[in-house]
Amino acid sequence: MAPVPILERVVFFLSIAGYTILVLKLAWTKLFHVYRFFFFSMLAQLVRDVVLLPLNPQTEIYAWVWMGTIPLILALDALVVFELYSLVLREYPGIWTAGRWAMGGSIALALLIAGLSLIADFAAGAEQYPVLMYFRIGRRGVFLSLALFVIIMMLFLAWYPVPLRRNVIRHAFIYSVYFLATSLALFVRNVFGPDWTDTISIIIIAITLLCLAFWIALLDRQGEMKIDVFHPRTDKEDERRLLAQLEAINTTLRRTGSK
Amino acid sequence: MSLALVAVLVVFAVSVLALIWVVRRVSLAGRKQDPNPDWFKAFSVRRYRPMERLLNEGDYVFLESQPGFHPKIARRLRAERRTILRKYLRMLRRDFDRLYAAAKLILVYSESDRPELARELLKQRIVFVAMMTRIELSLAVAPVLPLRPDLRPLVDALESLRLQIQPANLPVPSVA
Structure with a gap:
């Protein structure tokens, strides 16, 4: 068990570097104007990790900082997801209300499934630090709900079908994998007990690191270009169509007149 | 573990x-998607009218009255008609999907919020799937339990969807 904390420290440092690069990239490419909550979420996690860096994980102050920031981070995660779909739905006013129904239904379904899945976590029994256990279970519930919400909304958009920006697709995919993987890792920790704490902690930071690498590599300015195969019929097109019809009538009249 | x-x-x-x-x-x-306005203009549910006759019992009554009739002949005819009906149903489902895809495109590219159209489309899909499932189940059990599902509502559902689609409202393919 001795090398685990060193490894944990290394991946922790790397994740801080990852957050820093991602925040800088979002600022540099001006993508933070589009994905505001995502930017603030990454910034908040960066600040939190920098504050935690000099602290000993075995101390009470570390636990308080960690627990105190969890609600904010989770709230920002939820806002990131809602922001993502609001951005999509705003571009398609025709399905604005339908999209809101889908969002409402997805939230209800995601909460229901995630809530039911938590029964296994609670059944695992009490631990030495019940507050930490409830925090972990709550976090797992939120992560699974968000993953399910993202997937259900993607299905809704694919069903219509709504063309999406490359960044939105990649962003949604990375976030879903992040939520799912973290949720399953927390599930393992909750069910198999404290012996797994160090291993799961490293796995979660590694997942975060991997997702950060994908965000850094895949989110770019070009990804904001929408690949739209169609566009609404505009007044100009109606005008063109009417002119073509008038032209056809005129041609017929001219031909009739010349006979 | x-x-x-x-x-x-x-x-x-x-x-x-x-x-x-x-x-x-x-x-x-x-x-x-291929919202070809010409296809929508040319499309008519008239092509499905012969389908409705496939389950007509009158033909079997007539057949029974003929000299040399044997129940085996009627069984074979019923089996052949079920095969033809399944082909019609596949075609009808394809046409419904095409019309439905076009209706969804109109909704997605609409410049104003259309909750009533979204609701109507969802309802139509549910009704169509329910009707189709009922008919396919009837066909599956037909050799042992002869049921005669009404095909008319299926064709009516297709017609009602067609009426909602004005080719002039279809979105225009963007120039690459």
Whole structure:
């Protein structure tokens, strides 16, 4: 068990570097104007990790900082997801209300499934630090709900079908994998007990690191270009169509007149 | 414990594969659609009128009255008609999907919010799937339990969807 904390420290440092690069990239490419909550979420996690860096994980102050920031981070995660779909739905006013129904239904379904899945976590029994256990279970519930919400909304958009920006697709995919993987890792920790704490902690930071690498590599300015195969019929097109019809009538009249 | 861990990993792998499938569908969204206005102008549900006659019992009554009739002949005729009906149903489903895809495109590219159209489309899909399932189940059990499902509402559902689509409202393919 001795090398685990060193490894944990290394991946922790790397994740801080990852957050820093991602925040800088979002600022540099001006993508933070589009994905505001995502930017603030990454910034908040960066600040939190920098504050935690000099602290000993075995101390009470570390636990308080960690627990105190969890609600904010989770709230920002939820806002990131809602922001993502609001951005999509705003571009398609025709399905604005339908999209809101889908969002409402997805939230209800995601909460229901995630809530039911938590029964296994609670059944695992009490631990030495019940507050930490409830925090972990709550976090797992939120992560699974968000993953399910993202997937259900993607299905809704694919069903219509709504063309999406490359960044939105990649962003949604990375976030879903992040939520799912973290949720399953927390599930393992909750069910198999404290012996797994160090291993799961490293796995979660590694997942975060991997997702950060994908965000850094895949989110770019070009990804904001929408690949739209169609566009609404505009007044100009109606005008063109009417002119073509008038032209056809005129041609017929001219031909009739010349006979 | 290791079995439980393997189960967790399997759940994760399956979820990621499902996610990749969803992402692929989203990435291809709209690219396979072909809202050809000429097809919509030419389309008519009249082509499905002969289908409604396929389950007509009158033909069998007539057949029974003929000299040399044997129940085997009627059974064979029923089986052949069921095969033809299944082909009609496949065609009808394809046409419904095409009209439905066009209606969804109109909705997606509409410049104002259309909750009533969204609701109506969802209702039509549910009704159509329910009717289709009922008819297919009737056909599946037909050799042992002869049922005569009414095909008219299916054709009416197709016609009602067609009436909602004005070719002039179809979105225009963007120039690449």
